[in-house]
Amino acid sequence: MDFNAEDASIFESALSDDSSRPKVYIETYGCQMNVNDSEVVASILIANGYAITSNINEADVILINTCSIRENAETRVFGRIDLFGQVKKSKPSVLVGVLGCMAERLKDQLLEEKKVVDLVVGPDAYRELPVLLRAAEDGQKGINVLLSREETYADISPVRLDKNGVSAFVSIMRGCNNMCSYCVVPYTRGAERSRDPHTIVREVQELVDAGYREVTLLGQNVNSYHWEEQKGLVKQKISFSDLLEMVALVDPRLRVRFSTSHPKDLTNEVLYTMAMYENICNHIHLPVQSGSTRILQLMNRKYTREDYLDRIKAIRSIIPDCSISTDIIAGFCTETEVDHDMTLSIMREVGFDFAYMFKYSERPNTKAARQLKDDVPEEVKTRRLMEIIELQGKLSEQSKKNDVGKRFEVLIEGESKKSKDEFFGRTSQNKVVVFPKENHKIGEFVFVEVTDCTPATLIGHIVEE
Ligand code: 5AD
Ligand code: SF4
Secondary structure, X not given: OOEOOOOOEEXXXXXXXXXXXXXXXXXXXXXXXXXXXHHHHHHHHHHOOOEEEOOHHHOOEEEEEEOOOOHHHHHHHHHHHHHHHHHHHHOOOOEEEEEEHHHHHHHHHHHHHOOOOOEEEOOOOHHHHHHHHHHXXXXXXXXXXXXXXXXXXXXXXXXXXXXXXXXXXXEOEEOOOOOOOOOOHHHHHOOOEEOOXXXXXXXXXXXXXXXXXXXXXXXOOHHHOEEEEEEOOEEEEEEHHHHHHHHHOOOOOOEEEEEOOOOOOOOHHHHHHHHHOOOEOOEEEOOOEOOOHHHHHHOOOOOOHHHHHHHHHHHHHHOOOOEEEEEEXXXXXXXXXXXXHHHHHHHHHHOOOEEEEEEOOOOOOOHHHHHOOOOOOHHHHHHHHHHHXXXXXXXXXXXXXXXXXXXXXXXXXXXXXXXXXXXXEEOOOOOEEEXXXXXXXXXXXXXXXEEEEOOOOEEEEEEOO
């Protein structure tokens, strides 16, 4: 998943002009799924008489949607909760709620140790928020961390909080059944369930009608999406590639992305669907985690180094101009220098265009925490991570250099942070390009010739098609 657990995105306001409504401030940590969940939460609250604000000081309710994936993600959230305590001191009527993965994992600790917390609500219980908020207003602690086998919030159209009006996330499934030994997600987000494809297509159509130009279909493991429905006497099965096709057909001018793919489930069928539809972007996020088959086995990833490389070969042959990004964990239990070297070598062999790189962080109660020893010393983990980051820096730079001199269709997403005279957008391959505005607008597609690059960005100018 395009992911930065360490980065909070604080949403801008939606519907905050009605002054009679109690105001809710939502802060989001973690993956894109959490970002989308906050939009579902906003939609539920707005339908129940609340308004959303981006100003914490005018909030009547402060919600923090949290991530448990690594220890430092949780540490940061604890820091924020303490800060909310200070806000509450100056305005005691404010309600503070913890949502998401930490709510699920740490409910008791949050309620016992953090007196400021009035509400603890897990990822499958957001429909209960209005009821829990009312109870909290009456001085009761509101808690619901029940996980569900069915909840997909299928009927809820998320309120888009990010204001860009160009690209949106659409959840197609929830939970995870993979049981990677290091990962807390199956415990915090529960079992995998797919969302009714007709509600997905309807939501995508609504986005198109509202002027959106790009959707990213989200799930922990999108390739295991499946839906069955009775069509007369026959049972119809809808796979991820079927769904991808249904979404691509909503509008040929809508870009379609998806994340995250699991190497064990990425079928050629999906690759052929990507190749067939121009509007499905040529980018695959395919977390490798490690280049050593022994470590992959301990991680319970269910593929070998060779299997992963086989998938890369398939991508390269079916979609020659596809970019590939990945996630890597440094210093998993028992990892030796040889294993680490295998991670570096698979990075070189694939030539990843981009990577999210992490130090292994033991999560309580996961299979790895129960059965394996977190035995790679901290300084070794740090050094290995630095080597991985350094190598990826070179690979990312090379990937950008390869684009210099080429032309790409780019979706204009916003104004460049550095200059008011420039836009930024992304190529189909998900690389950011900065270029002079000329007479164009956000949300338009333009052709850009790349003339230069920095390690992080392509630089170019608009050209005629
Ligand atoms: N420690 C470090 N990184 C982790 N990830 C998941 N769990 C852990 C953990 N316990 C990383 C994986 C995953 C990404 C979302 O986060 O690389 O793909
Ligand atoms: Fe973090 Fe995973 Fe929860 Fe997303 S699902 S917020 S990555 S723990």
